[in-house]
Amino acid sequence: MKVSLSWLKRFVDFDYSTSELADKLTMRGFESEVATDFSSLDHIVVGEVKSAEKHPDADKLKVCMVSDGKQTYNVVCGAPNVDKDQKIVFAKVGAVLPGDFKIGKAKIRGVESFGMICSERELGISEEHEGIMVLDDSCKVGAKIDTILGEAYNAIDIEITPDKAFALSHRGIAREIAAMTESKIKTPMEVVKATSKGKDIVKVVLDKKGGCTRYIAGTMTNLTVGPSPKWLADYLKSVGQKSINNLVDISNFMLLEIGHPTHVFDLKKLSKPAIEVKWAKKDEKFHALDEETYKLDTDHLIITDSVNTIALAGIIGGKDSAVSDSTTDVLIESAYFDPVVIRRGSKKLNLLSEASRRFERGADPEATLEAFYMIVGLMTEVAGGSLESIVADESTIDLTLHKVSLSEAKLLKYIGHKIDFKSVSFILDGLHIENKKTKAGWDCIIPSFRHDVKHETDLIEEVLRCYGYENIQSSYSFSSQMQYANDAEQPLFELKQYLSSLGFNQCYNNSLQDLEEVKSFGINPVSVMNPSSERMNTLRTTLHHGLFENLDFNFKNGSSNTLIYEYGTVFEKKGDTLKDIEQVSNFSCLVHGNFYDKNVHFDSIENNFFLLKGVASNAFATLTKAKVKFIEDKHAYCDVFYRIVDGKKNTVGSIGVVSDLFLDKLDISHKTNVSILDINTSLFIEHFNHNIKVQDVVLYPIVNRDLNFKFDSNTNLGKVCAAIKSVNQSIMQDVFPVDIYKSKKEDGKKNVLFKLSFQSVKKTLEDNDVNAVIAEIISVVTKKFNAKLRDN
């Protein structure tokens, strides 16, 4: 909300500069910034146009001689309204206009120009830029512009939070300034209850189901529509509003003055001077002031003249009943509408107005009558005319003021800092909250414009806000509150650090993806009703997709060597209710390209399935001490796929090589051998948290032996190793293939050298012990796998 200092000064005197005011209000809970501040503008003065001649080389430009009282400058100006003898705003060379617009010497179509004649937009006053701003003739040439414009147009922008409806006007903000500066609020406009000329009263009927709890209506006649007087137009301009005509301006002025929205209907355009507030019919059409036609619903509250809909209550007026240049008689509405009704209605149409903004936050029911008579008073003053009808005031609202008590003990316990009772009373007084000191604290009566203060904590907030957060002494005595601090996901952080130190880059991908792409992964997804874009309408069902896209992105940007992983939530829809949505934390890795490119030390080493297989075993072994095994399985988009199982046969993860066809279908650029590893996070955490039990170190030596077999080339060596191990469980330590040689001479055969190790927990092994086992191994392997033992 834009608020001008000149307007605020109608209500309260203060000496703050624009930026000081913004700072002070910010620290009171009204986040503010300077919108217009002429005191910060140098080299801008009142100038006088001594002459204005057509530019010799451009039809639309003029060459002006501008005086600053001491000197005359050549200035090229493009405004159609610039003319001789005008007093204007002259920005000299060296000036910096709002928006960091620097004025320098320029040559415009061959003519030198020393400065600029400003429009209102260039000065940040309004959007007006059709022509230059012409000043009053009484302005002294050469005067600093701050002395002329600062007074009228210095303004701040305030971000009013949804709870502070009371601050949505100049009076509301002025009350805060008065409280801050310990000064009195002024009454610039007395509420005079005008007497009506006629004897008729506007018939007002309110719907029994609520929605509108107070409606004040009256008619005025013999008005003259015309331009607003300067003071009125200037106030509106000071907050960036355009003057339309005196009648419309008055209603707008009142909204910004005291924050109560009102509406003015052209009486002659109404069927009769009767008001019925009721609910709209389904799909009823309404032609509004903004030229749009809205389709209403049964929970839209409307104002009718008992025949036609003339306004959408509290949101916007109707086009057909609007005030125009020929209006002479009006019906003035000042009402109180239910915040929820207005909120729902405006949300449904996505139609927000200055009025709806105030009603949905809660207007001041007492201001209803005040606003009405102020409008009558202003219209009489500005547009002639007089009150015709008797004023109707239909009300079902309870205007009893709310009472809230504040306990001194609670205040102390809540804030943890003693605020003496005099300060509290003083603060409450400043906020117009009537308060009486009792033994326990304060009994307070809340003014009607502070309906946001309902509970004790609301009062505590007010006291604290005004006392100043900076004045509360911080307490560091929280050690007594400290507890055992636990993070269930700490093991996953260890896993992330492990992978990153191996050379993996951690990724964070968007959870929202394109439904069409998500479908390719074969899991029923969850979509959002109101996506911001179709590319992001569905929640991910797997982390693979994001990692594929990261592969694609980096591949296209020149790095094909990829080691990446992500930890995050994936979603699956298993039914129609929230509890049928499965939300699981996944951990996925992807590798592609080379771990080492070819270099002076050795040939390239590929990032592939075997790297991930090693990483998987090692991650579990290093971080959790668990031994895992790999069991072949099938997967929708992996050509090769293994489940990773722990000692209890639980699947703790999986590993696979993604089908190139699948990646091509998704348009993922890659070479080949894109391998993925998934780790089941909850089982990983379980293993991580498993206590280690130390076993005795076996001190007897390990005996190594080599065995060389010739196999058919399609023999599965994993099975061979398993078979060898199963021959003897007591002294067989380990077996692994160390060399595979495919002979060119013997097609379809491979020679494999195995390294076997033996150790006993009871004694030093003798040759005989080992030889017996070796003999059995040879027999098993040769029979079971159609192999032949070869000499070493």
Next chain:
Amino acid sequence: MSLDNTIKEIKASFQSELSNCNTSTDLENIRITYLGRKGKLTTLFEEFTKLPGSEKPKYGKTLNILKTDLTSAFDKKLKEINPNSHKSNDSSEDFSLPGYNLPEGSLHPLEQVTSEIKAIFQSIGFSVAYGPEIDDDYHNFEALNVPKHHPARDMQDTFFVDPNTVLRTHTSNVQIHLMENQDPPLRHICCGRVFRNEAVSYKSFCLFNQVEGLVINETSSFAEMKGTLEYFVKEMFGEGTKMRFRPSYFPFTEPSAEVDIWNDKLNQWMEILGCGMVNPNVLTNVGYDNKKYQGFAFGMGIERIAMIKYGIKDIRLFYQNDKRFLEQF
């Protein structure tokens, strides 16, 4: 002479010659005499092969030990006399070649900032809680004192899965679940992803990461909240960091505040977190006695803090996963 005696003598004479040896020439002579191709050790092994099979195991072991002993004593002396001798004498090796080019790994900047924040709060006794990213309207809004049709709903643009189910707009839903399942005292932080239906640009994304804190007991006050967050800011941004608490509004806290830190470079305050005393309505909603219990809550966006910390100007970089960006962390 028995083999045993021969072994003893060789050992003794080797040791005395070695200890009297001072030059590399002498040392080379010792090597030739004892360890050389025709040296005494070789002779011993030749004799060993002539032994009867029954004695072989015993002497085999003894001889092996002798060989190891002599060799290692010789190597030690060699290093003493000629300190450079243990270095590679293969002059063809070029040690100026690059090392193995190990891939450069990294933790995502958001992970780094999150873990740093977690560690600070864990150090003052906060546990970490997690909760669902899709939740019902009640846990995301109503229980937090944001009724339907309340203007405060505009503060957070929401993605809906159905009219009553949302992508959480903050991690505060975790606080509600926590309070529903546990009695005070509570001292927790919650962290995770939250979603806002905002147009994607350099300064806003459709999701971000949050860390929120919640303290509920019988005494924790506004002053304690200030102390806690001052401690956090100093740990996170440095001891000299200038900060301020200014009044603000959140439906779930009252009084509410926003915390700004001063940015010297930009010469302006920068908002980094929101906080406040937990609104008594929230406590009632989870079945706590709001006359007995009170406390405070706070929340911050990780992206925002990471952007300040690392000087990142475009929030989208966090989710693009450009290797050239990630490798900088």
